[in-house]
Amino acid sequence: xxxxxxxxxxxxxxxxxxxxxxxxxxxxxxxxxxxxxxxxxxxxxxxxxxxxxxxxxxxxxxxxxxxxxxxxxxxxxxxxxxxxxxxxxxxxxxxxxxxxxxxxxxxxxxxxxxxxxxxxxxxxxxxxxxxxxxxxxxxxxxxxxxxxxxxxxx
Ligand SMILES: [Cu+2]
Numbered sequence: 001x002x003x004x005x006x007x008x009x010x011x012x013x014x015x016x017x018x019x020x021x022x023x024x025x026x027x028x029x030x031x032x033x034x035x036x037x038x039x040x041x042x043x044x045x046x047x048x049x050x051x052x053x054x055x056x057x058x059x060x061x062x063x064x065x066x067x068x069x070x071x072x073x074x075x076x077x078x079x080x081x082x083x084x085x086x087x088x089x090x091x092x093x094x095x096x097x098x099x100x101x102x103x104x105x106x107x108x109x110x111x112x113x114x115x116x117x118x119x120x121x122x123x124x125x126x127x128x129x130x131x132x133x134x135x136x137x138x139x140x141x142x143x144x145x146x147x148x149x150x151x152x153x154x
Contacts, residue, residue, distance in 0.1 A: 038125035
């Protein structure tokens with residue numbers, strides 16, 4: 001019986017390891033260094049972000065470590081846009097998927113697609129100090145439509 005119980009955490013661990021292997025922006029402690037989707041009750045500030053064709057305004061944002069931000073995003077362009085927060089290697093993967101399937105509904109955590117005139121929100125909790133990227137991964141937008149989030153010490 002004791003042996004059977006010991007098997008369960010090992011199976012769970014191997015599942016975690018295989019997941020980490022697929023996503024290269026997960027660190028050795030199995031955390032995503034870009035952070036993770038947050039909840040409304042944790043939000044410490046709203047930051048407005050405007051999308052135009054093809055850039056974000058502002059394209060440099062400063063937050064503090066561990067902070068949860070509500071990004072209030074409005075698309076003032078004439079084309080649809082997305083906003084994705086993450087490490088650049090991960091954003092590149094998403095951009096590659098969009099090139100193959102531009103009309104696929106975004107399934108990734110913290111990804112939002114807005115039609116012209118639409119407004120949306122992303123609630124995101126940042127982790128440790130560092131530089132995080134955000135971008136619109138849609139074909140023809142990804143190279144220009146990018147920004148940096150500087151996660152600074154409290
Ligand atoms: Cu775009």
